[in-house]
Amino acid sequence: MRRLWVLAVLAAGRLAAQMQCGVVPTPASFDSTTVPPGTPILAAGGPVTINVQTDSTCSWNMGVSGAPTWITVPTTTVTGSGSLQFTVAPNTNNTSRSATINIPANGPGNWHILVTQVGAICTLALSPTTANAPVGGNNGGSLGVQTACSWYAYSNNSWITVPSGNSGAGNGTATYSVAANGCVAGRTGSLSVAAGDQSHTGSATNTFTVTQDGSNNNLTILPQSKSWDVTGGTDRLAVTTGTGCSWSYYTDQSWIQIIGGGTGGGSGTSGITYTIPQNNGPARAGHIYVGTQVFTISQTGVSAPVPQLTAAVSAASYANGPIAPGEVIALGGTGMGPSTGVSAQIAATDKVFPNTLSGVQVMFDGKYAAIPYYVSATQINAIVPFEVAGQTSTQITLSYGGGTSAPLQAQVQAAAPGILTLDFTGAGQGAILNQDYSVNGKSNPAARGSAVMIYCIGMGQTNPASADGAVTSGTNALATQPVTVTIDGIPAKVDYAGGAPGAVAGLTQINAEVPANAHTGAVSIAIQVGSYQTQAGVTMVVQ
Numbered sequence: 001m002r003r004l005w006v007l008a009v010l011a012a013g014r015l016a017a018q019m020q021c022g023v024v025p026t027p028a029s030f031d032s033t034t035v036p037p038g039t040p041i042l043a044a045g046g047p048v049t050i051n052v053q054t055d056s057t058c059s060w061n062m063g064v065s066g067a068p069t070w071i072t073v074p075t076t077t078v079t080g081s082g083s084l085q086f087t088v089a090p091n092t093n094n095t096s097r098s099a100t101i102n103i104p105a106n107g108p109g110n111w112h113i114l115v116t117q118v119g120a121i122c123t124l125a126l127s128p129t130t131a132n133a134p135v136g137g138n139n140g141g142s143l144g145v146q147t148a149c150s151w152y153a154y155s156n157n158s159w160i161t162v163p164s165g166n167s168g169a170g171n172g173t174a175t176y177s178v179a180a181n182g183c184v185a186g187r188t189g190s191l192s193v194a195a196g197d198q199s200h201t202g203s204a205t206n207t208f209t210v211t212q213d214g215s216n217n218n219l220t221i222l223p224q225s226k227s228w229d230v231t232g233g234t235d236r237l238a239v240t241t242g243t244g245c246s247w248s249y250y251t252d253q254s255w256i257q258i259i260g261g262g263t264g265g266g267s268g269t270s271g272i273t274y275t276i277p278q279n280n281g282p283a284r285a286g287h288i289y290v291g292t293q294v295f296t297i298s299q300t301g302v303s304a305p306v307p308q309l310t311a312a313v314s315a316a317s318y319a320n321g322p323i324a325p326g327e328v329i330a331l332g333g334t335g336m337g338p339s340t341g342v343s344a345q346i347a348a349t350d351k352v353f354p355n356t357l358s359g360v361q362v363m364f365d366g367k368y369a370a371i372p373y374y375v376s377a378t379q380i381n382a383i384v385p386f387e388v389a390g391q392t393s394t395q396i397t398l399s400y401g402g403g404t405s406a407p408l409q410a411q412v413q414a415a416a417p418g419i420l421t422l423d424f425t426g427a428g429q430g431a432i433l434n435q436d437y438s439v440n441g442k443s444n445p446a447a448r449g450s451a452v453m454i455y456c457i458g459m460g461q462t463n464p465a466s467a468d469g470a471v472t473s474g475t476n477a478l479a480t481q482p483v484t485v486t487i488d489g490i491p492a493k494v495d496y497a498g499g500a501p502g503a504v505a506g507l508t509q510i511n512a513e514v515p516a517n518a519h520t521g522a523v524s525i526a527i528q529v530g531s532y533q534t535q536a537g538v539t540m541v542v543q
Helices: none
Strands: 005-007 017-019 046-054 059-061 077-079 082-088 097-103 111-117 125-127 130-133 138-146 150-155 167-169 172-178 187-195 204-212 220-222 225-228 233-240 246-251 263-267 270-276 284-290 293-299 308-314 328-334 361-364 371-375 379-383 393-400 408-411 451-457 483-487 490-492 494-499 507-513 521-529 538-542
Touching (some): 150 172, 167 172, 233 284, 263 270, 270 284, 308 408, 483 494, 483 507
Parallel strands (some): 005 046, 130 204, 225 293
Antiparallel strands (some): 059 077, 125 138, 138 172, 150 187, 220 233, 233 270, 246 284, 371 379, 521 538
16 A cells, blocks of 8 residues: 655654755755654655745755655755655665655755665565476476565576576566486476575575486497407496486496496496406306496306216115105216205205205206205205106206206106115114114113104105105104004004104104114114115114
8 A cells, every 4th residue: 555654853743844045954964864754664665745844935946866766756846835745666675775865955055865765575485386397308497486576586506597687576487497317317406586686695585496307218338248258358338328427337246347346336428347257167147237227248168068967876775776756866977066065055944945056956857856955076965856756767867067967767666765874874873863862873772662763765755745845844744655663673663754844855754662672782673664665784772
């Protein structure tokens, strides 16, 4: 709302300029006078009236001199007392402003009045407050500015450009442009609008946020792949991307030796230097991953000898004969595995043994994988897949180092029991625990009438059926065929015959009671599963 300010002076409250032309007050007496007295004009501005009292013969010019553009004074010459009227424009800055206006008179001097106007209290709103720019950038972005003040827009990021002179007073529109993003990663930046002045420190400043996607197409590698012979060598992979764009890399093979480390990164167009050592093993392949790009490296190897598979015998008795589902067998030959033997191990939380070990895999009929329990160049201990049950014969092949053996044929029967022995020869002291879980032997004989635990293999199918490589849980994998035990040639009572709890399926535990009339000392022990008998020559000690 426009406001009329009437300036009063003297004690009566109305300011009168006593302009008797012959007696002119000194200019200094007006220099500290504001309009109205002691109170600056509001930022909204408006018309102002000053009552002038002077001699009737004194002429003065209402069109004062020295007024700035924000003060408008009509041009009129007045004689005697009258009113000086001028208009103050709205102040759109948040800082106050002052000006001294001069009132010429036909006397010996001019009169001076100091006019002060307070700064605006600025509020500011932007619409919208965010924008998404395409990866290729844009040249026509804009946002609305709502304010009653002067405002000024400026960028906070080098890739967002605000044109020079992007400013205004009152509601308006700010424009900007976004450069193309040459990186894979997206980015976020902003521009700011300050209200009140053009110094970036206005009384209100709001931020407009710009997000811009990146593109996987902004990073390329050259070449895409490379093949090496057994001697290897050193080369460099070129990486091309936008200036200042960061990228990372890593390799999935330790034999790919990257200068500076197997993981890292770079910025802008650069490259990765890598070394491939001599390969003394089979052919191999690996990769260097650069962002979403994949560089494939292949290297020829030394031809590995074809594994030779010559025998399949019981791992308990080492007797050559038919094999059974779930039986642990010993395979003999050459070039079948690593020169140093490796035994299968799994974590306590795992429930299944894997069907490969140190690169060795044993297959039956080309479709059933055995569970390798121990592998070496000349001997492989593996558990026959339960899937061969019901067959009369099977074909065994072994793969290692890129080669596969010729098939070895073996006969299959329902069970092929064999008692494990402590010295792994298939004869002598059996692998037996006494009732107190001590190992049976000369120093720990079993008492007559006590129970012993006998460990053997080749029991065949169980009920419920055992799964290849599974760890036996509880005592539920029971033998499906009748099991009998003789100790010292005397039938022993069988309390349990099934999978050994906590061991891989295929290892059998039989709990039997030592006959009360058995001889003391080392005595024979034998087991029969169905119509199949364990090997002779296995003993235990009775007291």
